[in-house]
Amino acid sequence: MDSDDEPLTLSVHALAALQEFKQEEQQRVEHFESLYKKSEEEFDDKVSIDAFKEDWQLSQFWYEDETAEILGRALLEGADENTVIAIASAPSVYAAIKKLPQDQIPTKHIYLFEYDKRFEVLAGKDHFYFYDYNHPNDIPSKLYQKCHRVLIDPPFLEDGCQANSAVAAHNLLTKDKSAKTKLGDLQYKLVSSTGERMRHVIAENYPGSHITDFYPQHKNGLSNEFRCYATFECSLWKFSDDN
Numbered sequence: 001m002d003s004d005d006e007p008l009t010l011s012v013h014a015l016a017a018l019q020e021f022k023q024e025e026q027q028r029v030e031h032f033e034s035l036y037k038k039s040e041e042e043f044d045d046k047v048s049i050d051a052f053k054e055d056w057q058l059s060q061f062w063y064e065d066e067t068a069e070i071l072g073r074a075l076l077e078g079a080d081e082n083t084v085i086a087i088a089s090a091p092s093v094y095a096a097i098k099k100l101p102q103d104q105i106p107t108k109h110i111y112l113f114e115y116d117k118r119f120e121v122l123a124g125k126d127h128f129y130f131y132d133y134n135h136p137n138d139i140p141s142k143l144y145q146k147c148h149r150v151l152i153d154p155p156f157l158e159d160g161c162q163a164n165s166a167v168a169a170h171n172l173l174t175k176d177k178s179a180k181t182k183l184g185d186l187q188y189k190l191v192s193s194t195g196e197r198m199r200h201v202i203a204e205n206y207p208g209s210h211i212t213d214f215y216p217q218h219k220n221g222l223s224n225e226f227r228c229y230a231t232f233e234c235s236l237w238k239f240s241d242d243n
Contacts, residue, residue, distance in 0.1 A: 049095040052118060064217045068096035071193060071216070071228070074236050075149050078185025079106045083148050086172045088113040088131055088165070090153040090193065095122055111143060113168075115155070133161055136168035147172040148179075148187035157195040157224060165192075166205035189232050196225040212237040 049062050063071070071093045075085050085107065087094045094112045097105065112123040113131035120128040129140055133154060150172050154165035169190065177188040190209060192202055193216050202209060206229065214228040214237035233239055 048099075049092040049122075052091070052122075061218045061220060062092040063090070063096075064219050065096065067216045067218075068092040069100075070214065070236050071151060071191065072097040072100070074191065074230070074234050075151055075189065076100075076104070076106060077234050077236070078181055078183050079149070079187075080182040081107050082109075083107045083181060083187060084109040084111075084143070084146055084174075085149045086111050086113060086143065086147040086151075088150065088152040088168060088172070089115070089133070089155050090151055091116070091119045091122055093151060093153075094119075098122070111147075113172075131168070133164045133168065136164045136166075137171060139168065139171045143172060145171065145174055148174055149189040149191075151191040151193065153193045154198075157198055159201055162194065162198055162201040163205060166201075169206075186232065190230065192229045193226060194229070196227045199227070199229075202229045206231070210239040210243045213240045 049068070052062075062068075068090075071090070075087075075093075076097065079085070083106065087097075087110070091112060091114055094110070097110060111127050111129060112119060113129050115130065115132055117130060122128075129143075132138070150169050152165050152169045154161045156162075169192070173190060174188060177186075179187045181187055190206060192206060192209065194202070199211065202211075209229045209231045212228045212230050212233075216226040216228055218226070228237060230237070
């Protein structure tokens with residue numbers, strides 16, 4: 001018999017590593033199932049984004065906790081109880097908002113748009129919507145052009161994904177750019193957190209937006225430099241001299 005026909009065998013160390021990996025995955029699955037069950041009863045505001053393993057095939061890279069909180073607070077700053085907020089393809093930002101003290105979250109109208117349906121656990125069935133950037137016009141009528149503030153983080157740094165994401169953002173955003181909250185702040189605010197090399201796409205698709213001096217950071221690091229583009233300045237960032 002040729003040696004090539006002999007069945008492959010793993011070393012003791014490789015088998016142990018494989019078994020450890022399987023155990024970790026089983027524990028993760030069990031933990032996730034428990035979260036989902038709990039979410040059907042009552043959402044736990046303390047659920048961390050770290051409970052969700054990144055899927056690199058979906059280009060999932062979670063923001064560092066500080067970055068996620070800054071982006072979340074920027075959306076909430078100056079908002080009132082009537083402000084409607086949509087967060088697309090940035091579940092770590094949604095998770096950061098949910099972890100804030102309740103008295104720092106002025107509105108309950110905060111919705112998560114995500115392709116990965118695991119995140120219904122995070123937002124709850126009433127605040128989660130499946131979102132595929134390939135179909136940017138599939139926006140629920142309840143929120144079509146009804147959102148005052150939108151944060152969108154296109155999953156891929158390529159022109160088609162970015163352009164479609166822009167269509168989705170404009171489908172979500174209200175057309176009234178002058179309305180103000182009860183605190184006197186503008187209701188209308190747009191944020192796109194994406195790669196620096198997407199600057200030309202942002203300029204083409206988001207009139208009125210500017211690159212800011214805030215640099216989003218990711219937990220596991222990315223080789224691509226990320227920038228925050230926005231239609232507004234706030235206590236957390238100013239427009240950059242790079243504009």
